[in-house]
Amino acid sequence: MEARTLLDKLWDSHVIQQHENGWALLHIDRQLLHDLSGTASLNALSHRGLGVHNPELVFATPDHAVSSAPGRDAWTYETGGKLWQRLHNLTRQEHIHFFDIGQPGHGIVHVMAPELGLVLPGLTVICGDSHTCTNGALGALAFGVGSSELAHALATQTLKQRKPKSMRIRFEGTLKTGVTAKDLILYTIGRLGVAVGTGYAVEYAGPVIDRLAMEQRMTLCNLSIELGAKMGFIAPDETTFEYIKGSQYAPRGDTWDQACKYWSTLHSDADARFDREVTIDASEVGQMITWGISPEHVIPIDQNIPDIDECVNENVRTARQTAADYMGLALGSSLAGTPVDRIFIGSCTNARLSDLVEAAQVIQGQHIAEHVTAWVVPGSETVKREAQALGLDTVFRDAGFEWREPGCSMCVAANGEIGRPGERIVSTTNRNFVGRQGPAVRTHLASPRVAAACALAGVITGTRGV
Numbered sequence: 001m002e003a004r005t006l007l008d009k010l011w012d013s014h015v016i017q018q019h020e021n022g023w024a025l026l027h028i029d030r031q032l033l034h035d036l037s038g039t040a041s042l043n044a045l046s047h048r049g050l051g052v053h054n055p056e057l058v059f060a061t062p063d064h065a066v067s068s069a070p071g072r073d074a075w076t077y078e079t080g081g082k083l084w085q086r087l088h089n090l091t092r093q094e095h096i097h098f099f100d101i102g103q104p105g106h107g108i109v110h111v112m113a114p115e116l117g118l119v120l121p122g123l124t125v126i127c128g129d130s131h132t133c134t135n136g137a138l139g140a141l142a143f144g145v146g147s148s149e150l151a152h153a154l155a156t157q158t159l160k161q162r163k164p165k166s167m168r169i170r171f172e173g174t175l176k177t178g179v180t181a182k183d184l185i186l187y188t189i190g191r192l193g194v195a196v197g198t199g200y201a202v203e204y205a206g207p208v209i210d211r212l213a214m215e216q217r218m219t220l221c222n223l224s225i226e227l228g229a230k231m232g233f234i235a236p237d238e239t240t241f242e243y244i245k246g247s248q249y250a251p252r253g254d255t256w257d258q259a260c261k262y263w264s265t266l267h268s269d270a271d272a273r274f275d276r277e278v279t280i281d282a283s284e285v286g287q288m289i290t291w292g293i294s295p296e297h298v299i300p301i302d303q304n305i306p307d308i309d310e311c312v313n314e315n316v317r318t319a320r321q322t323a324a325d326y327m328g329l330a331l332g333s334s335l336a337g338t339p340v341d342r343i344f345i346g347s348c349t350n351a352r353l354s355d356l357v358e359a360a361q362v363i364q365g366q367h368i369a370e371h372v373t374a375w376v377v378p379g380s381e382t383v384k385r386e387a388q389a390l391g392l393d394t395v396f397r398d399a400g401f402e403w404r405e406p407g408c409s410m411c412v413a414a415n416g417e418i419g420r421p422g423e424r425i426v427s428t429t430n431r432n433f434v435g436r437q438g439p440a441v442r443t444h445l446a447s448p449r450v451a452a453a454c455a456l457a458g459v460i461t462g463t464r465g466v
């Protein structure tokens with residue numbers, strides 16, 4: 001039999017009907033709904049008088065528009081309350097499981113779904129959200145879709161898709177101490193650009209990935225879409241099985257053994273051919289931070305912002321100048337030492353337990369700079385409770401951080417939580433677009449460790465020794 005890539009295996013096992021030009025009708029195993037796109041697709045279905053084909057494969061949680069204020073309820077942010085209400089009512093009507101705020105299982109959809117065992121290796125998982133690619137870390141074919149595609153899948157349990165080309169990014173070498181998956185993927189985006197993945201599904205592989213912890217793998221896959229790829233995944237291994245084992249929806253007993261046997265077949269064959277292969281030496285990666293308005297505007301913290309003279313291409317020159325102007329920075333200058341106003345530790349990129357542990361290790365026993373406002377928004381109710389059981393909430397509070405309730409919060413500011421115009425924020429999120437965290441707000445993407453170090457220093461800095 002011809003050697004196959006992981007993409008081939010994931011894809012082939014879901015094809016119901018092959019169409020022309022690489023298009024196929026796929027079976028969809030799980031649909032995840034959130035308060036923006038989930039509500040929209042259920043509304044679209046009900047307007048067409050259609051029902052949900054298989055409600056037990058659909059799971060909903062309100063994350064984008066809910067307040068993260070301590071003591072919040074669904075109505076703390078009123079616009080979000082209306083979305084919450086609709087999602088609540090429509091899911092009840094359709095017998096879809098709704099993980100409500102304050103309950104175990106609630107959280108940012110890409111945090112709670114793998115946490116609960118709703119995402120398993122080999123499954124097709126869709127959500128009306130581009131960061132659905134996060135779930136590829138478990139070896140699932142997970143991708144974001146539009147609301148009408150989601151509505152189609154809800155009604156039929158199928159979706160017509162075109163098979164992407166395959167790209168493998170191999171990470172060789174060893175990550176330096178203090179350098180995380182966030183730095184690795186930001187470095188990769190910086191080197192390859194935000195369009196390299198367009199039309200591709202990216203498989204991350206190599207010794208660095210083999211050693212990477214599960215939550216770090218999720219951070220890496222989360223930014224596949226910032227690389228331009230709708231799907232990014234990692235072949236499941238013992239690390240994956242260990243993570244899934246015992247979670248609420250994971251298979252048990254004999255089914256577990258059978259599942260592990262099948263999951264072990266989900267890897268690219270040794271001689272499989274990819275449409276594109278890239279190798280990255282992870283030993284070269286330092287602590288990274290973005291300086292501009294695209295994730296590819298990224299540098300190691302100890303290096304200068306690129307100079308205008310360095311680029312020959314006129315479009316790139318203009319883009320860089322526009323970015324520097326928006327960010328209130330000078331091209332060619334040092335970014336380290338620039339004062340920051342706010343720190344946001346949160347999002348489906350970097351608000352899992354291990355992220356909070358890392359940040360807490362940096363700040364332990366110290367206090368944030370006086371002029372800085374700093375928030376921790378845990379990725380899910382479970383993350384919050386586990387972190388509290390470890391006393392992390394106290395570590396953060398004692399350091400001057402606000403310890404808040406789970407949700408997307410300032411990652412996209414769809415819940416009214418925005419920065420002030422001109423504010424400079426170091427954020428553990430994935431997008432630094434113009435206005436992402438509020439009009440005229442300046443966002444610098446970095447890892448939780450770096451964000452924590454910046455909170456203490458009140459200026460852009462890395463952690464010591466790196």
Ligand SMILES: CC(C)[C@H](C(=O)O)[C@@H](O)C(=O)O
Pocket residue numbers: 036037064128129130131144412
């Ligand atoms: C609101 C939602 C559809 C959007 C996405 O698709 O990613 C959001 O989660 C984001 O991160 O920008």
Ligand code: SF4
Pocket residue numbers: 064108109110129131347348349407408411412429430
């Ligand atoms: S945390 Fe941010 S990136 Fe993730 S789903 Fe929410 S808004 Fe999108």
